[in-house]
Amino acid sequence: MxxxxxxxxxxxxxxxxxxxxxxxxxxxxxxxxxxxxxxxxxxxxxxxxxxDSKENLFKCVLDRRAQKSADLLIALMVNKDQSVQEILKTFVYFCMRQFKEDKEDTDRCFGDEAMRYQLDCVRIGTYYKLLDSFEALLERGNEEGVLRIVNTRARASSVLFAVFGLTGESISTIEVTAELYDLIGNMLGVDLKNV
CATH class of the missing domain: 1.10.10.60 (Homeodomain-like)
Structure with missing residues (x-):
């Protein structure tokens, strides 16, 4: 007690x-x-x-967990001591590690559509919390000549949407990781596997 x-x-x-x-x-x-x-x-x-309710308590638990991850990712993205490529690779690695660690917990906690909807709402909130920092990282990549992206806002939105969409799927961690490295690398024009 x-x-x-x-x-x-x-x-x-x-x-x-x-x-x-x-x-x-x-x-x-x-x-x-x-x-x-x-x-x-x-x-x-x-x-x-x-x-107020068990459902609200559960949502608060999810929000708090998501906020911790968002804070870590934002701190990573604004880090000027690492190259843009290193940050992008670490970003994907962090997301995949979180996905792998949370997969069993997620399967146990979100046994039905109503609970998965709660998780999707949290993912959408996290997406918006990260969007400005990710766009700024892509702009930094453009300024440093590492990236050549015309519309950094649209590209940041696309990448984050792909990350949060893929991590919500029930496919193997290895497949998700490989797909994200390829997808983000192609979207940004960098090879994240060899950074």
């Missing part, structure tokens, strides 16, 4: 941490609000006070 606490933000974070752990372990339908409340040493009403 978790220790008692008074701070509102700490309590909310604690409930999110416990909910994430339980959802990953048992899936969305294998967990109820009483399970989460019990692990957090609070009553069900406290969980509902912060999150």
């Amino acid at each position: 978790a220790k008692r606490m008074n701070n509102t933000e700490e309590r909310k974070k604690q409930i999110l941490d416990i909910a994430e752990e339980l959802f990953l372990k048992h899936g969305y339908y294998g967990v109820n609000l009483d399970d989460i409340a019990g692990e957090a040493s609070v009553v069900r009403g406290t969980v509902l006070h912060y999150f």
Whole structure:
């Protein structure tokens, strides 16, 4: 059992941490609000006070996980110490690593279309969070002469859409990785396999 606490933000974070752990372990339908409340040493009403419903709590868990990934990717894309090609290769590698690590969790947590819809909504949000930084990275590539892209906004949109579309599919990680390296390399006119 978790220790008692008074701070509102700490309590909310604690409930999110416990909910994430339980959802990953048992899936969305294998967990109820009483399970989460019990692990957090609070009553069900406290969980509902912060999150309104199990579905909203689940969405908050997904949003938080996605925000962590988006923050890491944005930090990578604005890094001036790495070449544009190195950043692009690391970007694809990071996305594939996340896909591989999350695949089992995703299959367990998102057993039906309603839950997969939640994940798709989070992916769309992440796409928009990354779009400006990815466009800026492509513009940097143009300025450095590494890339020759006429419309960096359209290309950034296309690449990110491909990444988030492919990572949502139930195909092997090896196939997805190879496809993304080829696709992004072709879209940007660089060989990401040999960077």
